[in-house]
Amino acid sequence: MDFDEDANLDLSKVEDARGGGGGFSGGPMVVGGGALGLIVTVVLALLGYNTLGDDSSSPAPSSSANLAQECAVSNAQRFELVQCRQVAVFDDLRDYWSTEGTKALGAQYADPRLRFFTQGVNTACGQATSAVGPFYCPGDQRIYIDLGFYDELAQRFGAPGEFAQAYVLAHEFGHHIQYLTGFESEVRRLQQRDPGNENKYSIALELQADCFAGVWTRNASGGAQSLVESVSAEDIKSALQAAGAVGDDRIQEQSGGRVNPETWTHGSAAQREQWFNTGHSSGDPKTCSTLDRV
Ligand SMILES: [Zn+2]
Incomplete structure (x- = not known):
């Protein structure tokens, strides 16, 4: 993928809390489990939203001064830095979803925030570790990323490539869109009413976020203001590889567990790739209705 070398990055919605624990108070760790943790991410958000949904645990906004320096146009090497690529992708996602994306879905747009952290972080959904x-x-409409995850994605899950990183951020941004459309709270309601199918609903939520990532990918290099100038066939392969690599079946195999669809919450590798493709080939978020197809 290529970025617009001359564009200024908008850091106004980005919070850099890397280093020094990022405001983590060192209390008991509420989540963990390495790769298996990937499975619980949204469950954490959902549970957290229900039980710990007050904003008082959110730390004060962090300074993004270093980030501004690192990602300034004057740094010719800025797009070799994962954090600057992520900010560029984040701004491109905002650009697409604030206009055509939410318009197509008939939703009101509001920006999420992107917070980089290391080790652990306090959120409106509770404390979380990397x-x-x-x-x-x-609960606080933020995407939380420890950039170290991308090393794990490359090494442990065999999904290297810069676009794999873009896909992950686009998937998380998709969860914000689900918050805006009300699909996230609808799924939560369905889960409470029908606990026997809790995982099924969770999979529908995850696959729609994959589909939304595909939609953005299709539209990424479209606009004149676009920060992402081109997305290659190789990039798409890299995103599909990442979508597959973090499918629940692969994670269970990786972690030595038996593959048991009953405990899946994100969908299989094949499903995740399929829904990314659906979004990418249509470029239309209205094609992402996963609920009746899981
Ligand atoms: Zn997800």
């Missing part, structure tokens, strides 16, 4: 992987918290 072990859970990237996640979205509807």
